[in-house]
Amino acid sequence: MVSKSIVRNIFKNAEDDKIAISSENNSKINFRDLKNFIEDISKQLSGAGITNKDRAAIVLPNGPAMATSFLGISSYMSAAPLNPSYKSEEYEFYLKDLNPRIIIVKKNSNNSSIEIAKKLKIEICEIKINKNEPEGLFNLFENKSDYSTPNENDEALVLHTSGTTSRPKIVPLTNKNIYSSSENISKSLSLTNNDHCLNIMPLFHIHGLIAVLATSMKVGASVCTSNGFNALKFLDLARSEKITWYSGVPTMHQAILLRANKNREVANKLNLRLIRSSSASLPPAVFKDLNEVFNCPVIEAYGMTEATHQMTSNPLPPKQQKAGFVGLPAGPEVCIMNENGDVMKQGKEGEVCIKGENVTLGYENNDEANKKSFTNGWFRTGDQGYFDEDGYLKISGRLKEIINKGGEKISPLEIDNVLMDHPLIDQAVCFGYEDKMLGENIASAIIIKNGETCSESDVLEYAEEKLAKFKIPKKIFFVDEIPKGATGKLQRNVLAKKFGLNS
Secondary structure (H helix, E strand, O other): OOOOOOHHHHHOOOOOOOEEEEOOOOOEEEHHHHHHHHHHHHHHHHHOOOOOOOEEEEOOOOOHHHHHHHHHHHOOOEEEEOOOOOOHHHHHHHHHHHOOOEEEEOOOOOOOHHHHHHHOOOEEEEOEEOOOOOOOOEEOOOOOOOOOOOOOOOEEEEEEOOOOOOOOOEEEEEHHHHHHHHHHHHHHOOOOOOOEEEEOOOOOOHHHHHHHHHHHHHOOOEEEEOOOOOHHHHHHHHHHHOOOEEEEOHHHHHHHHHHHOOOHHHHHHOOOOEEEEOOOOOOHHHHHHHHHHHOOOEEEEEEEHHHOEEEEEOOOOOOOOOOOOOOEEOOOEEEEEOOOOOEOOOOOOEEEEEEOOOOOOOOOOOHHHHHHHEEOOEEEEEEEEEEOOOOOEEEEEEOOOOEEEOOEEEOHHHHHHHHOOOOOEEEEEEEEEEEOOOEEEEEEEEEEOOOOOOOHHHHHHHHHHHOOHHHOOOEEEEOOOOOEOOOOOEOHHHHHHHOOOOO
């Protein structure tokens, strides 16, 4: 009997005539054609001698073909999506590490991954587009043969951790992981086949792949697979597509708000059912503005690659959405653990730990990381937090980002949220830097709101009113932009070096 946890079964209950994937060019793929495409791709891969235990690297830009390639590949074998903006050195690292059987690219692509693939003797596979078919449908090989369906514990997706504090680790995710996470997220958002999401997340990242794409497919809903995030085009595209929700990272929401504040009527007329935020902490000020401008619930969730994305989520109304909290457990079991592996009582702060069917079975070829990351069956996230009296989880920071100022442990997130309540500050990102006397001290990179002026003394006076003395930043840097990673997450860990504070 076929397990319900195999990725291809997320499409099982979708109505054939319903739209699954749309594009910015108004091209549409229904579920019937998507299911046929997935079946054909499986047969083509098998016909080329590629097994369901092999890996396929995917280097395609955001859009329908990237979405369908992930769905098609992961339904048969393991998909390894890579950032199409990587440089040659990065491709060489990731392709050596992943050792894929093939690499999937656009026809006549000049992406630097191709030269690296040739060097590493990885078969290059160009997608073959039929002009008479909807955008996103393509062929890979001419020959077809019968194929073996993967098992629920076979790898379906493989990604690397961000590697901000250490060498990136390989995270294999199984069919069961993906199916389970898609089910968890769709339930927490009460998604139905009448929902339509605009994807603005990169599809080489767990957030877009699972929270938007796989989750929508699970309930037979549709996704507009945009060509990438463009704040200037967002409102028009959202309006023309008649979307019911979208999910993004905080920096995307902030960019959207800048446009939406100038087009309040358009924003309100979208009639969004919800806005979802994840992958980084959403400042309470941004939560409040999104709620007011779009007049819909703002659902902050908490996810990571190792959990196949979601771990907790704020609930929909009539339950409360708490600004600054990442909600209630929404799939896996969640606990707070101390350094000794003891589960702590409610209200006590410690490391957030999880276990469940959506959690990776372990990093690949990394016994040391697995020993550190798993305790008594619980996966240690590396995040510090606590549950409040209502059972909502508060993330107080990454354990590796906590600033140790003369023995005082300070969460940079706490300071960020206070400074961003200042009426002249658009963004604030605090970070630790080396201090000879205290070990570490606090600095903050700040972006002032457009057209406003604000001095260092203005910021410090405000901080003195709102924060204990030991939490006040020692150094303030006014900037036009704060470094972000490929997914839009702020890169707190590089700031001290960028400003010449650390060697």
